[in-house]
Amino acid sequence: MxxxxxxxIKIIEAAKEVFxxxxxxxxxxxxxxxxxxxxxxLLHYYFRSKSKxxxxxxxxxxxxxxAKLYKTVGIxxxxxxxxESFVSLYxxxxxxxxxxxxxVLHEINRDPSVIVNLIKSSGxxxxxxxxxxxxxxxxxxxxxFDPVQVMVTVISMTIFPFVxxxxxxxxxxxxxxxxxxxxxxxxxxxxxxxxxxxIFKK
Amino acid sequence: MxxxxxxxIKIIEAAKEVFxxxxxxxxxxxxxxxxxxxxxxLLHYYFRSKSKxxxxxxxxxxxxxxAKLYKTVGIxxxxxxxxESFVSLYxxxxxxxxxxxxxVLHEINRDPSVIVNLIKSSGxxxxxxxxxxxxxxxxxxxxxFDPVQVMVTVISMTIFPFVxxxxxxxxxxxxxxxxxxxxxxxxxxxxxxxxxxxIFKK
DNA sequence: AAATGGTTTAACCAAATAGTTAAAATAAAT
DNA sequence: ATTTATTTTAACTATTTGGTTAAACCATTT
Numbered sequence: 001m002x003x004x005x006x007x008x009i010k011i012i013e014a015a016k017e018v019f020x021x022x023x024x025x026x027x028x029x030x031x032x033x034x035x036x037x038x039x040x041x042l043l044h045y046y047f048r049s050k051s052k053x054x055x056x057x058x059x060x061x062x063x064x065x066x067a068k069l070y071k072t073v074g075i076x077x078x079x080x081x082x083x084e085s086f087v088s089l090y091x092x093x094x095x096x097x098x099x100x101x102x103x104v105l106h107e108i109n110r111d112p113s114v115i116v117n118l119i120k121s122s123g124x125x126x127x128x129x130x131x132x133x134x135x136x137x138x139x140x141x142x143x144x145f146d147p148v149q150v151m152v153t154v155i156s157m158t159i160f161p162f163v164x165x166x167x168x169x170x171x172x173x174x175x176x177x178x179x180x181x182x183x184x185x186x187x188x189x190x191x192x193x194x195x196x197x198x199i200f201k202k
Numbered sequence: 203m204x205x206x207x208x209x210x211i212k213i214i215e216a217a218k219e220v221f222x223x224x225x226x227x228x229x230x231x232x233x234x235x236x237x238x239x240x241x242x243x244l245l246h247y248y249f250r251s252k253s254k255x256x257x258x259x260x261x262x263x264x265x266x267x268x269a270k271l272y273k274t275v276g277i278x279x280x281x282x283x284x285x286e287s288f289v290s291l292y293x294x295x296x297x298x299x300x301x302x303x304x305x306v307l308h309e310i311n312r313d314p315s316v317i318v319n320l321i322k323s324s325g326x327x328x329x330x331x332x333x334x335x336x337x338x339x340x341x342x343x344x345x346x347f348d349p350v351q352v353m354v355t356v357i358s359m360t361i362f363p364f365v366x367x368x369x370x371x372x373x374x375x376x377x378x379x380x381x382x383x384x385x386x387x388x389x390x391x392x393x394x395x396x397x398x399x400x401i402f403k404k
Numbered sequence: 405a406a407a408t409g410g411t412t413t414a415a416c417c418a419a420a421t422a423g424t425t426a427a428a429a430t431a432a433a434t
Numbered sequence: 435a436t437t438t439a440t441t442t443t444a445a446c447t448a449t450t451t452g453g454t455t456a457a458a459c460c461a462t463t464t
Contacts (some may be wrong), residue, residue, distance in 0.1 A: 006441085025227035026312065029422060042441060044423060056292035099311075103397040106308050109301075110228065115372035126373075143399060148374065148385065153359055155366075160358035163365060170317035171328075171331040172350065185349065190351040197345060198400035209411080231452060244412065246453060 010036045011046055015057045020103045024110065058107060059118065061100060068093065068120040073129050079136035084197055091188045094162045102163045131146050142199050150199065157191045173187050212238045213248055217259045222305045226256050226312065260309060261320065263302060268324040270295065277333050281338035287395055289360050293390045297365045304365045344401050352401065361392045 014036035018027045029050055033040045047053035062198050076082035094100065108115050133147040161168060161184065173179040216238035220229045231252055235242045250253035276289050278284035296302065310317050335349040363370060363386065375381040 008453085022313075023225070023227065023308075025225065027233065028420090039442060040422085040442095041424085041443080048423090050422065102307065102311050105304060105366055105369065106225070107371075109304050110224075112368045113374070115368060116377060119372055144361070145396065146388065146392060149389065152363060152370065152374070152385075152389075153392075153396060156358040156362035157355055160362040160365070161354060163362075164307055164357075166314045166317060167307065168354065170310070170314070170321055171355070175318060178339075185254070186348065186352065187354075191357075194347065194355060194400050198396050230450090240411090241413065242452085243414085243454080247411080250453090252452065 007036075007038065008043070008046060011038070011043060011053075012057060012060065015047075015053050019054060019057050019100045020061070023106055024050075025102065027054075051197065055114075058104075058114070059121075062104065062118050063122060065093075065100070065104070066124050071126055073132065076132060077168075078200070079133070079139075079142070080196070082132060082136075083154055084192060086154060087188055089193050090158050091184075094159070095184070098162045098165060101159050105163065139202055143201055145199060150195075154191070154195060157187075157194070161187060207391055209238075209240065209244070209251060210248055211261055213240070213255075214259060214262065217249075217255050218263065220228065221256060222257050222299075222301045225305070226252075229256075233274070249380070257293070259324075260306075264306065264320050265324060267302070268296075268326050272326055275334065279333060281335070281341075281344070282398070283336060284338075285356055286394060288340070288356060289393050292360050293386075296361070297386070300364045300367060302364075303361050337338075343403055345403055347401060352397075356393070356397060359389075359396070362391060 009085060010033070013030045017035055018032045022028075022031075023174075027050075029040055029043060032053070033043045036043070043053075046098075047056065068089055071084045072082065076085055136142065137144070137147040165180065168183075169175060169177060169180045173183070213234070217229075217234045219235045219237055224230075224233075228253075231242055231245055234255070238245070245255070249258065270291055271288075272289045275284065278287055335353060338344065339346070339349040367382065370385075371377060371379060371382045375385070381402045
């Protein structure tokens with residue numbers, strides 16, 4: 001008895017921490033055990049193999065992202081609302097967890113087959129998003145851009161700076177982390193203004 | 203005698219192939235040797251360790267990107283020219299080497315210290331870019347956006363779809379690679395139109 | 405043809421690492 | 435108190451993998 005549920009959570013959290021920063025190949029079971037404050041044997045007692053543990057972690061991270069995306073759609077009736085809440089949500093998330101997108105993208109790249117099942121089991125109703133985007137793209141006051149292109153643009157503008165933080169800090173901000181943080185603070189507002197300037201007529 | 207120069211090129215090419223797809227941790231010296239059509243001993247004979255080989259490969263990939271970026275700046279006198287040639291250049295590059303950005307970003311993330319030296323030795327004169335961007339941001343016909351934000355936006359819009367191709371194919375294009383390819387074909391034009399719509403007054 | 409120096413091979417070594425086992429310890433439930 | 439499930443310890447195995455060694459090979463030079 002003693003713990004069990006608590007321990008499982010502790011392990012998942014520790015595994016998330018290590019996998020997210022080091023990736024599947026770079027992560028060590030010993031380091032996960034140390035981070036969780038337990039030993040390796042117990043780690044294998046709970047999750048039989050590294051792969052199984054990784055799958056749990058990746059699924060939880062991914063499901064989390066999708067759940068939040070879904071929440072965003074639910075409350076949006078216009079394209080402005082959608083963009084505003086999407087960008088706000090992701091900035092809030094990524095400021096405290098900036099390593100998540102790089103992790104997800106790298107692991108999907110490593111084994112693209114996992115994503116198929118993940119999307120199936122994600123329960124995300126894409127139709128709702130498509131319907132909203134399509135409806136809004138018909139508006140008189142909005143330029144006739146391809147809605148998919150615009151959607152990818154909003155996602156790119158939001159997520160890329162986090163994925164590329166290393167290169168941006170080194171290349172553009174001369175290694176000055178504070179300048180980069182300041183850039184990120186202003187980024188959200190910039191995205192909203194920039195996208196509005198692009199898609200609205202007049 | 204015999205070969206040597208040819209063999210070295212063969213190894214670098216093979217190493218690039220494997221490192222780019224698997225990352226440093228995921229790459230295996232044996233696989234690099236196999237890909238190069240030689241054996242592991244010869245691999246170590248040419249490049250003493252995995253790290254040394256990786257450094258060579260990474261440096262060459264990175265230097266290549268920087269060189270092309272530099273070329274872009276050289277021929278640009280206006281912001282329109284800069285954006286046009288930047289986007290064109292990267293689309294041309296990335297269509298045949300779509301894995302490069304994910305690779306670079308992942309490795310910089312894994313060991314951010316490498317980028318400092320790389321940038322030093324890259325010979326990129328950032329001042330030229332800054333001068334151009336700053337000069338152009340003063341133009342009467344252009345909205346007063348923060349030029350750094352705009353620059354990051356152009357980079358994000360261009361590169362992110364390649365970094366996130368796996369998730370975009372799975373999530374947005376339902377696993378249909380052809381739809382994604384089509385999306386990429388239209389992406390360049392979209393970026394140019396979208397950015398122009400955003401930054402020009404009236 | 406003999407010497408030279410780069411090239412190739414196969415067998416090998418050492419370290420790291422995922423995973424196992426079995427026994428002891430601990431704490432809660434009965 | 436006994437049982438039961440969880441946790442710890444520590445030693446161990448098997449495999450992978452980066453790296454080494456030494457001998458053989460081959461092309462060119464002398």
